[in-house]
Amino acid sequence: MATNQQAIPATAVQTRQSSGVWRDAIGRLRKNRLAVVGFFGVCFLLFLGVFGPMLAPWPYYAQDTAAVAANGFKPIPPFQDPSHILGTDGLGQDMLSRMLDGARISLTVALVVQLVVLLIGVPIGALAGWYSGSRLDNGLMRFTDVMYAFPDLLLIILFSVAFRETAFGQAMNGLLLVFVAIGLTAWVTVARLVRGQFLSLKEMEFVEAAQAIGVSDRNIVIRHLLPNGISPIIVAVTLGIPAAILAEATLAYIGVGVQPPRASWGSLIAAGQPFIRSYPHLTYLPGIMIAAALISFTFLGDGLRDALDPKLKGKQ
Amino acid sequence: MLPAEEDVPAADAPTIVELSPDDVLRARTEAVAKVGIGRDADHLLEVRGLSTHFYTPDGIVQAVDDVSFDVGYGETLGLVGESGCGKSVSALSIARLVPDPPGKIVAGEILFDGIDVLKLSAEDMRKLRGKEIGFIFQDPLTSLNPTLTIGYQIGEAIREHLGLSDKAAQERIVELLSKVGIPRARERLKDYPFQFSGGMRQRVMIAIALSCDPKLILADEPTTALDVTIQAQILELIQRLSDEFSTAVLLITHDLGIAAGMCDRVNVMYAGRIVETGTVDELFENPQMPYAWGLLDSLPRIDDIRGERLRTIDGMPPLLIRPAAACRFNPRCAYARDICRSSEPGLTARGNGDHMARCWATETEGWIA
Numbered sequence: 001m002a003t004n005q006q007a008i009p010a011t012a013v014q015t016r017q018s019s020g021v022w023r024d025a026i027g028r029l030r031k032n033r034l035a036v037v038g039f040f041g042v043c044f045l046l047f048l049g050v051f052g053p054m055l056a057p058w059p060y061y062a063q064d065t066a067a068v069a070a071n072g073f074k075p076i077p078p079f080q081d082p083s084h085i086l087g088t089d090g091l092g093q094d095m096l097s098r099m100l101d102g103a104r105i106s107l108t109v110a111l112v113v114q115l116v117v118l119l120i121g122v123p124i125g126a127l128a129g130w131y132s133g134s135r136l137d138n139g140l141m142r143f144t145d146v147m148y149a150f151p152d153l154l155l156i157i158l159f160s161v162a163f164r165e166t167a168f169g170q171a172m173n174g175l176l177l178v179f180v181a182i183g184l185t186a187w188v189t190v191a192r193l194v195r196g197q198f199l200s201l202k203e204m205e206f207v208e209a210a211q212a213i214g215v216s217d218r219n220i221v222i223r224h225l226l227p228n229g230i231s232p233i234i235v236a237v238t239l240g241i242p243a244a245i246l247a248e249a250t251l252a253y254i255g256v257g258v259q260p261p262r263a264s265w266g267s268l269i270a271a272g273q274p275f276i277r278s279y280p281h282l283t284y285l286p287g288i289m290i291a292a293a294l295i296s297f298t299f300l301g302d303g304l305r306d307a308l309d310p311k312l313k314g315k316q
Numbered sequence: 317m318l319p320a321e322e323d324v325p326a327a328d329a330p331t332i333v334e335l336s337p338d339d340v341l342r343a344r345t346e347a348v349a350k351v352g353i354g355r356d357a358d359h360l361l362e363v364r365g366l367s368t369h370f371y372t373p374d375g376i377v378q379a380v381d382d383v384s385f386d387v388g389y390g391e392t393l394g395l396v397g398e399s400g401c402g403k404s405v406s407a408l409s410i411a412r413l414v415p416d417p418p419g420k421i422v423a424g425e426i427l428f429d430g431i432d433v434l435k436l437s438a439e440d441m442r443k444l445r446g447k448e449i450g451f452i453f454q455d456p457l458t459s460l461n462p463t464l465t466i467g468y469q470i471g472e473a474i475r476e477h478l479g480l481s482d483k484a485a486q487e488r489i490v491e492l493l494s495k496v497g498i499p500r501a502r503e504r505l506k507d508y509p510f511q512f513s514g515g516m517r518q519r520v521m522i523a524i525a526l527s528c529d530p531k532l533i534l535a536d537e538p539t540t541a542l543d544v545t546i547q548a549q550i551l552e553l554i555q556r557l558s559d560e561f562s563t564a565v566l567l568i569t570h571d572l573g574i575a576a577g578m579c580d581r582v583n584v585m586y587a588g589r590i591v592e593t594g595t596v597d598e599l600f601e602n603p604q605m606p607y608a609w610g611l612l613d614s615l616p617r618i619d620d621i622r623g624e625r626l627r628t629i630d631g632m633p634p635l636l637i638r639p640a641a642a643c644r645f646n647p648r649c650a651y652a653r654d655i656c657r658s659s660e661p662g663l664t665a666r667g668n669g670d671h672m673a674r675c676w677a678t679e680t681e682g683w684i685a
Contacts, residue, residue, distance in 0.1 A: 133417075205458040212411055212453070213446030213473040213524060223472075227463035 025231075028307040035303020041296025049107030052100030057083065060093070060101035061261035068092035075279045087281050089271065095281065098263050099289055105264040106245050106293060108172075109179055113244035114237045116183025121190030122226075122233065128191070129198025130221055141195070144188050152185040153250070159184065160256050178257040182247045190236050197229035204228075231308035238301035242294040249290055265290045359427075360531055360564045361387040361410065366424035368402075368409045371417065375637040379405040379419070381588040387532065392558065392565040394579035394596070396572060396611070398633055402588040403568045407534040410566070411449055412441050429531060446473040450525030450533040450563070452554070455541045456517035460509040466493070466520055467505030473527045492523040496553060515546035519553065526557055532564045539574065551578055572615055576600055581670075584608050587634050587644040590663060594671035604666040604673035607645045643676065651677045651684060 029035050058064070067081055068074070068088060078087040078095070086095040124144065128137040159181040163169040169177045201207070202225065210220050249266030251257045258264045263271065265286040272282025368380040380402040387393045395403045408414045409421050412433060426433040429448065436444065445451070453459040460469060470489045474480055480488065486505075493501035496519040509517055518538065525533050535554060539547040555578060558565045569575055575582050575596070582599050584592040584607065592605040603609050610629035620626075631648035643649070646656040653676070661676045677684040 205453060205455060206461040208413065209451070209453055209459040209521070209524075210461070210472065211445070212413060212451035213527075214442045214444070214476055215446075215472055216442060216476070219472075219476075223464065223468075224461050228461070 025304075025307040029303050032303040032306060034299045035307070038296045038299025038301075038303060041292060042300050045103060045293055045296060046107065048100055048103040050104075052103050053097075056094070056097035056100045057085075058094040058097040060098050060263065062093065062097070064088060064092040064094065066092075075275065075282060077279065078281050078285075086285055087279075089282055090275070093261075095268075095285055098268060099265065099286055102263055102265040102268060102286060102289065105175065105258060105262070106248065106290075108175065109182070109244050109248040110241040110297075112176065112179035113183040113186060113247075114240055116180055117187045117190050117240060118233075118237065120183070121187035122194050124187070125191040125194025125196075126198055126221055126226070129195040130202060130217065130225070132195070132199055132202075137195075140191075144191050147185065148188045150185070152247070155185055156181040156247075156251060157256055160251075173259065173262055175258055178248065178251060179244075182244055182251075186240060186244060186247075189240070190233065193232055193236050194229060197232060198225055201225045201228050232305075235301055235305040235308065238297060238304055241301075242297040245290065245293055245297075359386040360389045360391075360429055361566070362425075362427040363406070363410065364425040364427070366406065366409055366426060367422045368405050368414055368419060369422050370419045377636045378588050378639060379636055380409060381636075381639070382423075383585075383588070383590055385583050385590060385593065387564050387566055388580075389531070390558075390562045390564055391581070392555075392567055392579045394575035394582040395566060395568045395585060396570060396575050396582055397585035398570060400633055400636075401585045402636075403570075403585055404536050406585070407451075407536050407566060407568055411445055411451060411534060412436075413445075413451075443477065446530070447477040447528045448530050448532065450528075450530040452518075452521050452525045452533060452535040452538045454537040456514060456521050457541065459521055460517055462509055465506050465508055466512065469509075470520065470523050470527055473524060477528045488527070489523075492527055493520070495526075495557065496520070496523045497549075498523075514542055515550060518542060518546075518550050522550070522553060522557065526561060526563070529561055530563060532566065533558060534566050534568075536568045537570070538567075539569075539571075547574075554578070572600075572611055584611070587639065588636050589644060589674065591645065591675070592673040593663070594666075594673075598667070598671045602667070602671075604671065604678040605645075605675045606649045606651055606677070608673075610648075643674070653677070653683065 029039070053060070064084065067076060067084065068090065071081075073090070075090045076084055076088045076092075079085065080087065084094050084096070086099070088094055089098075124140050128140040128144075131137050156178070160169075160174075160177055163177055164174070171177070198221075207220060207224060210224055215224075245265075248257060248264060249269070252264045252266030253270040255267075255270070258267055260267075268286035269283050269290075272279065272286070276283050363386070364384050366380055366383045367378065370377040370379055383402070383406055385393065395406060397403050405414060405419070408419075410426055410428070410433065412421070414421060421434060424434070428444070431444070433441070433444070460466075467486075467489055470492055471485050474485045474488055478485070489505060490501045493504065498504055498516060498519055504511075509520075512520065518541075521538075525535075533554075538554060539550050542550060551574060554565065554567075557563070565578075567575070567578055579596050581593065581595050583590050584599070584605065586607050592599065592603065592608050594604075599608065600612065603612060607629070614627045614629060616626055629648055634644055634647065641660055642658060643652070643656040643660055646652040649656065655676050661674050661679070663672045663674045664679060665671065666673050666678065676682055
């Protein structure tokens with residue numbers, strides 16, 4: 001064998017294509033047109049969130065009083081004033097700039113909420129799943145049930161109000177508090193999902209094999225079970241993002257969370273709603289942004305779910 | 317297939333090329349003769365009165381019932397029997413891997429190298445597993461984690477038990493992988509299980525089992541999931557490496573051919589009990605229990621007439637819930653008499669002291685000579 005190998009010229013030895021799980025998944029994702037659309041939508045949104053405020057023609061708080069005064073102190077509709085392409089609100093604040101800043105807020109929601117969800121949901125689900133049937137599992141899952149049954153909005157509002165005066169409540173203009181509060185109500189699904197994954201995964205033979213060579217429980221959970229259960233977690237997180245954006249918009253609409261002069265898409269809608277008849281652009285512009293973000297993330301999430309499902313391998 | 321023929325000269329040092337079970341057998345006989353592994357060695361593993369029960373909704377299943385056996389240092393002991401006779405549960409009990417619940421080791425003593433395994437704390441037990449006791453599972457396709465590289469999985473026990481530096485561990489992994497006959501070992505460390513064939517994966521499992529130089533390997537039907545050619549290779553590999561590392565092997569199999577080729581001694585299990593034990597030669601030449609006859613008789617033979625059905629043992633193994641105080645094989649036994657149905661025979665000596673059987677009929681005063 002060894003001598004044969006020496007004899008083969010280097011060029012003849014093909015470098016084996018690594019065809020890992022992720023490679024396959026990306027390949028399948030690329031064939032899914034909606035997922036690709038979602039992917040680019042998410043990328044575009046990410047771009048807006050990161051660089052938007054730099055590209056914005058005006059600071060989000062700036063009031064172009066001269067322009068509104070010239071318009072009779074009324075909101076400027078889109079495509080009328082070249083310095084305010086998407087118009088302004090009644091205070092002369094540039095809509096485009098405010099929506100770009102709103103994109104940053106929405107993205108932060110996506111990140112912080114999902115981070116909280118992962119940090120709470122995965123460990124709780126993992127512990128309950130690994131020690132399934134134990135008193136710990138029972139306790140954790142009943143707690144999860146309670147959280148699941150609790151009215152989300154009420155909890156978020158209570159939480160926001162209770163911590164409003166603390167340093168944590170003041171962080172990021174009060175936004176961090178809202179995001180964490182949303183995360184605190186959103187982790188239950190992930191916890192249940194991870195527990196369910198672990199219940200089936202821990203019966204796999206490779207777990208027994210790992211136990212047979214003396215791998216500690218901790219390492220079995222972290223190194224063996226989590227990587228095997230990661231796909232549905234990724235999907236849940238991706239699909240959780242639009243839910244979180246929507247939750248933030250809902251809260252902003254009822255006045256919890258981001259405070260003026262800063263605005264998220266939700267609070268822009270809330271601010272524009274009284275003028276929906278005469279100046280609909282104040283409502284539909286941020287509405288379009290929310291819808292676009294939700295659809296992008298949902299398409300991507302659905303695509304990921306299909307791509308990461310090994311049972312669908314080779315189909316489509 | 318039988319170990320009696322010694323007329324063919326022994327093969328040279330075995331290579332990884334295919335070997336028939338007879339070649340394997342010959343190499344083994346030589347090795348035993350050379351090293352003198354066998355009955356006089358001290359016991360690495362002593363199992364005394366082991367009973368493992370499963371608590372199911374239907375009742376208590378006595379999967380392993382008062383089983384005692386020894387494994388000498390470097391010895392290969394076979395554990396043969398039908399499905400569900402308690403072979404695997406015995407092995408799992410030794411490593412204390414019986415799923416609890418529903419399983420529980422209810423009685424007995426397992427002395428491994430003088431350590432009472434059943435009295436160890438869970439943490440001490442974990443340190444023993446993989447380091448002193450290696451495990452080779454039946455199905456290499458499912459026993460490797462699909463999301464971790466081969467290199468990581470072989471290195472897992474090494475990192476867990478030996479505390480080697482990353483570099484030293486890496487070297488050992490490469491060495492192990494080449495030892496089990498994986499070509500271009502260094503390049504394949506980063507490969508995932510799905511890039512390996514079934515036989516290669518079982519080689520990887522063997523490398524994992526041997527990674528910390530254990531004193532005992534529990535091989536639970538290591539070749540059942542493999543085709544016959546690969547089977548011979550894997551058995552040869554286990555044999556060669558267990559000799560090289562002077563590792564004792566507890567080989568669980570339902571294939572008597574494998575037991576004949578691999579083992580120094582064989583325990584026949586039936587319905588949670590050991591019903592016959594002896595050296596390979598004695599057991600195959602002079603079985604002392606109708607069940608063992610039945611097993612031997614149901615082996616396909618080269619001189620079988622084509623198209624004829626293979627012989628089987630009639631009936632089914634008994635349920636292990638509340639076994640009756642009787643010979644457990646009696647309902648399927650052609651030689652059974654009243655005594656077989658009313659009381660259970662003990663495991664008593666036949667001929668020399670090493671060959672023992674559990675059968676009224678073949679006792680000295682029995683009705684079968």
